Amino acid sequence: MSVALPSADIARALTxxxxxxxxRNGGSENLxxxxxxxxxxxxxxxxxxxxxxxxxxxxxxxxxDITLHRDDLRLRPPRAIMPTKIPPTGIENKDVVLIDDxxxxxxxxxxxxxxxxxxxxxxxxxxxxxxxxxxxxLPIRADFVGKNLPTSLExxxxxxxxxxxxxxxxxxxxxxxx
Amino acid sequence: xxxxxxxNDLSESxxxxxxxxxxELARVSDAPMKKLPTLRGRTIVNLFAEDSTRTRISFEAAAxxxxxxxxxxxxxxxxxxxxxxxxxxxQTLQAMGADAVIIRHNACGAAHRLATSxxxxxxxxxxxxxxxxxPSQALLDAFTLRKHLMHGSxxxxxxxxxxxxxxxxxxxxxxxxxxxxxxGAKVTLVAPPTLLPVGVxxxxxxxxxxxxxxxxxxxxxxxxxxQSERMDELYFPNAREYSRYFGLNTDRVKRMKxxxxxxxxxxxxxxxxxxxxxxxxxxxxxxxxxxxxxxxxMSILYTLLTGEGIQAGAxx
Numbered sequence: 001m002s003v004a005l006p007s008a009d010i011a012r013a014l015t016x017x018x019x020x021x022x023x024r025n026g027g028s029e030n031l032x033x034x035x036x037x038x039x040x041x042x043x044x045x046x047x048x049x050x051x052x053x054x055x056x057x058x059x060x061x062x063x064x065d066i067t068l069h070r071d072d073l074r075l076r077p078p079r080a081i082m083p084t085k086i087p088p089t090g091i092e093n094k095d096v097v098l099i100d101d102x103x104x105x106x107x108x109x110x111x112x113x114x115x116x117x118x119x120x121x122x123x124x125x126x127x128x129x130x131x132x133x134x135x136x137x138l139p140i141r142a143d144f145v146g147k148n149l150p151t152s153l154e155x156x157x158x159x160x161x162x163x164x165x166x167x168x169x170x171x172x173x174x175x176x177x178x
Numbered sequence: 179x180x181x182x183x184x185x186n187d188l189s190e191s192x193x194x195x196x197x198x199x200x201x202e203l204a205r206v207s208d209a210p211m212k213k214l215p216t217l218r219g220r221t222i223v224n225l226f227a228e229d230s231t232r233t234r235i236s237f238e239a240a241a242x243x244x245x246x247x248x249x250x251x252x253x254x255x256x257x258x259x260x261x262x263x264x265x266x267x268x269q270t271l272q273a274m275g276a277d278a279v280i281i282r283h284n285a286c287g288a289a290h291r292l293a294t295s296x297x298x299x300x301x302x303x304x305x306x307x308x309x310x311x312x313p314s315q316a317l318l319d320a321f322t323l324r325k326h327l328m329h330g331s332x333x334x335x336x337x338x339x340x341x342x343x344x345x346x347x348x349x350x351x352x353x354x355x356x357x358x359x360x361x362g363a364k365v366t367l368v369a370p371p372t373l374l375p376v377g378v379x380x381x382x383x384x385x386x387x388x389x390x391x392x393x394x395x396x397x398x399x400x401x402x403x404x405q406s407e408r409m410d411e412l413y414f415p416n417a418r419e420y421s422r423y424f425g426l427n428t429d430r431v432k433r434m435k436x437x438x439x440x441x442x443x444x445x446x447x448x449x450x451x452x453x454x455x456x457x458x459x460x461x462x463x464x465x466x467x468x469x470x471x472x473x474x475x476m477s478i479l480y481t482l483l484t485g486e487g488i489q490a491g492a493x494x
Contacts, residue, residue: 065202068216068244073484080195081202081480118211 004149004157005170010130013146014043017128018050020144025095028055030123032094034064036112037082040100042163043130047099060087064098069111086119096122101159103129103145106138131170133157181293181302182478184311185356193357194332197321200470200477206243207473217246217483220277225267226305227253227283232444232468233305233314237280240475246483249276264288265297272298278483279303286310301482309347309375309408315443316353318474319400320361322467326439327397335362340392341383342368343402343424343451346375347409350443351402355383368392370424372413389424393433400441401426401452417450427453431461439463 005013025031028051035044041063048061065082073079098112109127116125128144133151149172151157156173160166179192188196206214222241226234234250241248251271253259258267264283271279278301281289289304306312320334327337339358345351345367358365359382366384367374378385386392393399404420414420421427426440440452440462448454457464 068214068480073216075485077485078481079484081199083202084205114215118209118213 001171001173003169004172005131005147007168009147010168010170013130014046015050017144017146018047018054021047021097021126021128022051022054024126024143028052028057028059030093030095032060032062032087032089032091032096032122034062034086034091034096034098034116036098036100036108037063037065038164039159039161040098041082042161043101044099047128060089060094062087064112064115066108066111066115069114071107071111084115090120091116091122092120093123095124095126097126097128097144099128101130101161102157103127103132103142104135104157106136106140109140110138130159131157179482181289181304182313182482183289183293183302183304185313185316185353185360188313188357188360190333190360193317193320193361196317196474196477196481197324198332199480200317200321200473201325203476203480204470204473206476207469212243213245214243215245216480217241217244220246220483221275222246222248222278222280222479223271223274223276224248224250224252224305225271225279225281225283226251227258227281227288228306230282230306232471233282233312236468236471237303237305237314237475237479239472240479243472244476244479246277246479249274264291265295268292268295268297272300276300278479280305282306284308303478303482306349308349309352310349311353312349312443313353313357314471314475314478315350316357317478318467318471319350319354319441319443320357321474322441322463322470323358323363323398323439325470326463327437333361334358337397338364338366338395339398339400340366340368340386340389340396341400341402342389342426344373344404344413345369345378345402346373346413347405348402350400352381354400355381359383366392366396368424370414370420389430390433393430394435396438397435398439398441399426399434400443401446402443403445404447404450421450421453425451425453426456428455428459431456431459434461441467444468 033044033048035041048059051059062085065084067079067081126143129142130146132145132148160169162168238248280303282305286308288307293302341351368386368389442464
């Protein structure tokens with residue numbers, strides 16, 4: 001196991017992502033941040049509070065569970081369904097930023113786009129991820145990336161966040177490592 | 179977990195996981211768009227060899243909200259009424275590629291037979307087998323109890339539920355006793371001695387013959403239908419005496435705790451085990467049980483029908 005991103009780097013990456021989101025969208029007026037549970041939801045809350053600190057006004061933040069839209073449900077054990085909380089402003093004509101921890105095959109994001117389509121029609125959908133580890137299986141890319149981590153398929157990338165794991169770090173496990 | 183035949187198939191944590199998933203799925207039922215792609219392309223057969231309203235349409239609604247294809251099959255109007263056996267019916271369903279069969283049958287153990295024989299390979303869900311079990315009803319009752327009485331707690335620890343009436347013929351009672359006690363609730367069965375099954379002393383529940391004595395102590399009361407169609411002999415002198423001793427009426431409800439709720443799995447015999455004004459009162463959650471039934475059955479289908487490709491070795 002090796003630590004690819006220590007706590008301070010994660011904080012810096014999130015701050016930069018927050019600034020980039022604001023720059024791209026010209027402020028936080030029309031933004032809705034939606035985190036993908038579990039860790040994406042916590043990252044969304046963190047990025048929201050950084051943006052609120054910069055803009056000095058509240059921003060809409062929520063969660064979007066994509067489990068029921070996954071295309072690999074038959075191939076994996078049943079997953080717990082996590083809450084979806086759409087902010088009261090809704091997503092209609094908003095600039096929605098999806099936030100996830102690790103960007104890998106792109107299938108989670110495809111499922112998220114399907115899930116969004118059932119809730120409403122955002123003006124734009126953007127994607128922010130803490131780690132992009134490559135190996136895309138679908139034509140999907142991220143707009144905001146905390147860190148590009150080139151990995152092999154045998155490795156696994158895990159994001160630990162203090163809200164759940166008690167520590168902020170991104171670690172890479174070699175194949176066979178626990 | 180591949181089949182749901184009995185509450186005994188579930189551990190406490192599995193039962194809680196089904197209730198938690200149902201809680202999230204309940205929001206789908208409230209959303210303007212009531213459909214999810216989760217079970218797209220799967221075929222689910224409703225095999226109902228015994229009459230049913232709620233359970234059948236509830237499973238059908240649940241399957242359709244998850245985008246599965248539903249085939250309804252009732253004994254009346256099918257070859258079962260010509261004497262076709264369960265085996266031949268099952269093999270027909272297998273040949274049609276049914277991924278899951280939801281079976282209601284008047285013979286105890288019919289679902290178990292279907293699941294353990296080699297007649298078909300799909301998932302089997304017991305939707306009531308004779309007087310044996312009705313696990314999906316117990317899960318929706320537990321869901322309703324948890325929603326009204328537990329205020330965020332995951333299990334049912336500390337609450338006291340009375341199940342009243344025709345315990346002898348009730349698969350709902352049997353499944354509920356098993357599930358509610360598994361989740362930590364105290365269960366009291368109230369019935370005339372003639373309507374209690376042999377061996378009830380070994381169930382994880384206490385027995386009382388006096389409904390009035392039980393009323394002030396309980397958090398929920400579950401009234402059971404008097405199943406006249408299964409009664410081949412006289413179990414109580416007459417209907418009037420039964421409702422006087424074991425029926426739920428306004429006077430009895432007044433003696434219940436303030437927050438307590440009234441449940442009935444349906445169909446009701448209004449005027450026999452429950453009076454009409456009690457059934458329609460503000461404390462009654464009988465109609466809500468039906469809508470909760472759809473969420474809980476969606477959760478059951480989701481839990482049983484995802485991940486079965488693993489056994490086929492399809493995981494890359």
